[in-house]
């Protein structure tokens with residue numbers, strides 16, 4: 252089997268209401284790094300471009316998954332869910348498909364009050380089907396964050412995202428990437444630039460390590476799967 256031209260597809264999700272901010276800049280850099288390995292193609296999407304309503308807890312996705320499992324057998328994994336199975340028809344329909352089409356997912360969110368922005372949590376809640384249908388089980392994932400301060404919620408934001416991605420069945424392959432958008436993470440914006448993250452060397456090193464691990468593990472899973480399925 253020839254794996255020489257094998258590449259993984261990485262979906263970068265910018266979970267911020269701000270376009271052209273530090274989060275977008277850093278996520279773009281991460282995707283460029285991934286592409287520079289020659290082993291990845293990438294796509295960046297903004298959650299803000301999608302209408303995403305709150306999960307209403309109707310359990311419809313769950314009931315559909317259980318019905319399909321009952322027909323296909325409870326040992327079948329992933330559960331062969333063929334159609335969008337959420338009762339709410341909005342931007343999540345396209346987002347589910349993009350996640351299913353990717354080999355790797357990067358979730359980027361700024362630190363908001365020592366946590367993640369509400370729209371990111373809403374997006375995660377609306378992915379509940381994946382917890383039960385295992386359709387993301389052979390994909391890798393990592394989390395990225397940016398805050399004003401080096402130590403004011405970045406660990407909590409990363410922890411929330413890593414745990415959530417893992418609960419969705421993804422293989423979270425690294426601690427993640429944290430950076431600051433103020434000079435030396437002291438909380439004082441750099442007047443000359445909106446993109447202070449560009450000057451965060453520590454953040455760039457952390458991102459570099461995390462991205463290389465994501466591509467490497469993503470490639471191993473994809474190649475391994477191809478071998479096993481042959």
Ligand SMILES: Cc1cc2nc3c(=O)[nH]c(=O)nc-3n(C[C@H](O)[C@H](O)[C@H](O)COP(=O)(O)O)c2cc1C
Nearest residue numbers: 269272273274361362363364365398399400403432
């Ligand atoms: C509502 C709100 C809450 C924030 N809370 C924190 C915080 O708790 N800790 C922190 O380090 N930065 C905090 N920030 C700063 C952002 O994380 C920071 O500005 C980040 O660079 C935003 O990304 P952007 O440049 O893409 O907009 C907060 C910003 C907003 C708007």
